[in-house]
Every structure is written in C-alpha cells, then in structure tokens.
Amino acid sequence: MKKILLIFILLLPFGVSADAGSSYILKIEICTIEDDTIIGYVKTNDYFIDRYLNNEKTEPFRDFIIRTVHFTRESGKFTYFENTINYKLEPKINVTLGYDLYQLKIEKNISTKLIKSISIIEKKKERKKERNHLNVVTNLDSDNQFWLSKEPIGIINIGGTNEWCENTAIIYSADDEVKEKIKQYEMNPSENLYTFIMRKIDAGNEIVIVEWCTE
Structure with a gap:
C-alpha cells in the first residue's frame, strides 16, 4: 500500500x-x-x-x-x-511539525x-507552539504505543468546534473513506473535517488529534 x-x-x-x-x-x-x-x-x-x-x-x-x-x-x-x-512526534528533514x-x-x-x-x-x-495551548484530544492508552511509534501516513488540519481552536489530525492508518477525504482535502482545504475524523477514530482508524487554541 x-x-x-x-x-x-x-x-x-x-x-x-x-x-x-x-x-x-x-x-x-x-x-x-x-x-x-x-x-x-x-x-x-x-x-x-x-x-x-x-x-x-x-x-x-x-x-x-x-x-x-x-x-x-x-x-x-x-x-x-x-x-x-x-x-x-519527531520532526523530520522535510517536515517541521x-x-x-x-x-x-x-x-x-x-x-x-x-x-x-x-x-x-x-x-x-x-x-x-509559542503561546498556543496544545492538547491531545484523542483518548490514548498503553495499547496505542505500538502504532504511535510508526511514521504517520498523513497530517491534515481538520478545523474545530469554535473560532479559537483548530485541530490537527495525525493519521497512522486509514480506511478507504478517510483516504478519499484526504485526497479531496487538497482541493478544498477549508472543509471542516473534525466530526468526520472523530467518527472515524471511533470506527477504529488509528488517528491522533492535537488541538491548539489561542489565548
């Protein structure tokens, strides 16, 4: 794949x-x-x-x-x-995140x-990030440590639930619907995918959401 x-x-x-x-x-x-x-x-x-x-x-x-x-x-x-x-998540040569x-x-x-x-x-x-407040939204546990040690296959901004906070989805595994959404996102980066990604996490996709809010 x-x-x-x-x-x-x-x-x-x-x-x-x-x-x-x-x-x-x-x-x-x-x-x-x-x-x-x-x-x-x-x-x-x-x-x-x-x-x-x-x-x-x-x-x-x-x-x-x-x-x-x-x-x-x-x-x-x-x-x-x-x-x-x-x-x-360690930054790489071509990824500053x-x-x-x-x-x-x-x-x-x-x-x-x-x-x-x-x-x-x-x-x-x-x-x-500077004066922003960061928080891991995804409920993590010790069973996640194996896939968290892998390289993510995608990182996208998914919007948020209010005007002060944005969310980044770090994707480690994805079903076909998530993969299609990622491709569509390139054409429409303003689409809010927060609810969709949260639903996909509940469905078993290995995704971490990090929220960052301005003070």
Whole structure:
C-alpha cells in the first residue's frame, strides 16, 4: 500500500523558550496530614515553576502548586492524575511539525485541608507552539504505543468546534473513506473535517488529534 502524501502541514517550532507559555508535567509526592503518601501527576506553566524553583519564592511550595496547576475545578480541592501517556512526534528533514505532549490519565481529587506538603519527584517539559495551548484530544492508552511509534501516513488540519481552536489530525492508518477525504482535502482545504475524523477514530482508524487554541 502506498503511503498517502502529507497534504497539509502546520509549521510548529519544536522547541520554545520558557516565557512562550510551555508546560511541565510534574510527577509529585503528596504527603497528607495523616502521613500517607500519594504519587500523582499534574501540569503547570514552566515559566512560573522555573521562577519559583530559582528561589523567587513568595509562598510555601504546597500553596504555590495548589494555586498554579491546571485542571482543578472545585474550590478547596486539588486535582492530580494517577498516570500519563506521552505522545511524541519527531520532526523530520522535510517536515517541521513536531510534538512532545503528555495526556494525563485517571483524574483524582483531594481536599486541600488534607495536604501537608507537596514535592516534585520528576519534571518533563512539553514542546508547544509559542503561546498556543496544545492538547491531545484523542483518548490514548498503553495499547496505542505500538502504532504511535510508526511514521504517520498523513497530517491534515481538520478545523474545530469554535473560532479559537483548530485541530490537527495525525493519521497512522486509514480506511478507504478517510483516504478519499484526504485526497479531496487538497482541493478544498477549508472543509471542516473534525466530526468526520472523530467518527472515524471511533470506527477504529488509528488517528491522533492535537488541538491548539489561542489565548
């Protein structure tokens, strides 16, 4: 089977500076007031965490992490995740697109009143596009690691569900209908394919969707 040519490439720089709005995935240890230990993962802005760790401290680290990590939605609670899945796409000589992103898995919450301290065990930096927020939309799991290690056969912009966010589909396998849509896309690159691609993922096509939103 011949590989489908890359039709549309979003030009994303593979590395950015700390003040460009990138993120760290932090593996943390939470110590409770009852001296229990919880290991989890959170995401936070690299600029703020780097400044804090470089001794520009204005508050206890526990309070800083509770205040700055992403995803906590309820006052008085701290959200962390039990695991992560890494999605990495290396740029090639003729393809400047590249990703190194993490999807947080299995959401957990704990009352902030139960947290005595928080410490960092490990930190990993996500590679992002300037000040845009990137997110892996596709629900990944460990069973995907085999095909995620392959070369994608197509990368296209598929639009989005609102005016602030766009989505890129990185296609690793495709049925005939997906292949035909990719060919048609070259003639009509403005067509919104988001719903179509999501339906095809549900049907078993091996596709990763990365969403990028402007601030």
